[in-house]
Amino acid sequence: MYQAYKLALAAACLAASAAQAQVKPTAEVIHWWTSGGESAAVRQIAQAYRNAGGVWIDTAIAGGDQSRAVTINRIVGGNPPTAAQFNTSKQFLDVIEQDMLNNVDDVARKENWDKLLPEPIIKVIKVDGHYYAVPLNIHMQAWIWYSKAAFKKAGIAKEPATVDELFAALDKLKAAGIVPLAHGGQSWQETILFSALLSNIGGKDLYLKVLRDRDQRAIGSAPFQKVLAAFKRMRGYVDAGAPGRNWNDATAMLINGKAGVQVMGDWVKGEFTAARQLPDQHYGCIAGFGPASPYLIQGDVFVFPKTSNPKAVQAQKLLASVVVAPATQLSFSQHKGSIPVRSDVDASKADACARKGIAIMKDRSRHVGVSEVYLTPDQNGALQDVLTAYWNSARMTPEQAQKRIASALRN
The missing domain is CATH 3.40.190.10 (Periplasmic binding protein-like II)
Incomplete structure (x- = not known):
């Protein structure tokens, strides 16, 4: 009898854990960060998402062109990921024009992106008055x-x-x-x-x-x-x-x-x-x-394929909030080699090259976009x-x- 009780209790605990896992925001993220430094960087975001209560599903596809193609094919085919990596560019303009992305205006308003972000970045992620991508970082190309x-x-x-x-x-x-x-x-x-x-x-x-x-x-x-x-x-x-x-x-x-x-x-x-x-x-x-x-400014962004599924939207919003957090931006950039989009991070924790970039970014006259x-x-x-x-x-x-x-x- 006691053994049966223990088995029943264990089964109940497993069922409860499974149920709890099901209600956690779950994000499948497509990206092309596959080199050593890149893999270390994306792990920072994944862990931050888990720490915030989410479940991270990693879909890494080598090569930017290949990764973007898979993302677009998944969206068109009705099986979109929760989020996908793109560069800070016009790469996702067609997807926006075809109404395939959820906007992130609520995050942009909260973080005051109109004043915080460099103009070359705003020019590509803000279309017709709406923000459609969450910037992770700033890369300098040259x-x-x-x-x-x-x-x-x-x-x-x-x-x-x-x-x-x-x-x-x-x-x-x-x-x-x-x-x-x-x-x-x-x-x-x-x-x-x-x-x-x-x-x-x-x-x-x-x-x-x-x-x-x-x-x-x-x-x-x-x-x-x-x-x-x-x-x-x-x-x-x-x-x-x-x-x-x-x-x-x-x-x-x-x-x-x-x-x-x-x-x-x-x-x-x-x-x-x-x-x-x-x-x-x-x-x-x-x-x-x-x-x-x-x-020469570029960087990485996450875009969020359009969905009306409440659980998917919840996962997208959680990921967006995690990505813009100062700690996540700094940790990601320390491994990626970039600098944070946010100007309010503690630059003393950055390396010597990153500090050069952070100092230059304070002079808006030097901001230009990549091709x-x-x-x-x-x-x-x-x-x-x-x-x-x-x-x-x-x-x-x-x-x-x-x-x-x-x-x-x-x-």
Whole structure:
């Protein structure tokens, strides 16, 4: 009799636990954070969601294009996830226009996003007066990273302070038998390298005229031709294994001292952190040359597919509140390499490179978006196609590249 009572009590407890689990807000989240640093970062959000009483279902899909395609197919097919990662760009504009997302206006009002967020971010997540995405962080796309060990071996004592000094450092690395530029030969990575040179050589004015305004005179100008010549010059500093290389594999070349420099977004810092390397000790970081250099803003956001299911809406609202919490933003960025969207976090807990970014973000005159903020996916794809063709062609001249870019950005 007593044994039967114990079994009945255990069964009742299990049933109660199962029932309790069923009422917990449950969020299936699709994302493409699969590298070492990225995985560590997303675990911070997952744990924060669990701590807030939710159940996190992780659906990681390698590659941004693939992950976004799965998300859209799931939405169209009537089986949407609770939330999905996108970049701070026009990537999800079509989904908004087709009324496939729930807005997050209540969170935006509570957190005063109209005043808190940088304008380039507001421009893409606020459509027709409504907010449709929760920003997790701010990434700067065009950081210049360098290996302290490689610089020492090549006899480079001073951090480059201009583009000319950067080229001089690359020449010294090459002479020392070190791969000067760790690069992944993929179109989006070449676009980042191009954007870095456009912003540092052409400045904010030319950058915006080319990418935001698609000004044909600016694209055909001598200053823009100078940018394209410098971009092509960079091709001479990469190794034979560059084509098709993933960005994190290029970062590993800096980590192990095989390469000297990488031009890439601050998400690479997550790889340095995972390898237990420290800024100013093992590697250096340059946000731009000069106090007026543009800070190319992008980042990650969560979007919430449209649903009228009360449980799903509850899970979405809980996730949105967790993501905007200062502690979550700081913890996520510490692992991801980014900086928080919020300006009220304790910057003293950030690393040296992140503190540089946080300080720059206080100057709104330096805020500009990445190419995807200003261009539609089709326009951005057309630009990438030209840049990659130019990068890989021994015969295409800067003048020819200018004409092709002008054509790609004419519509």
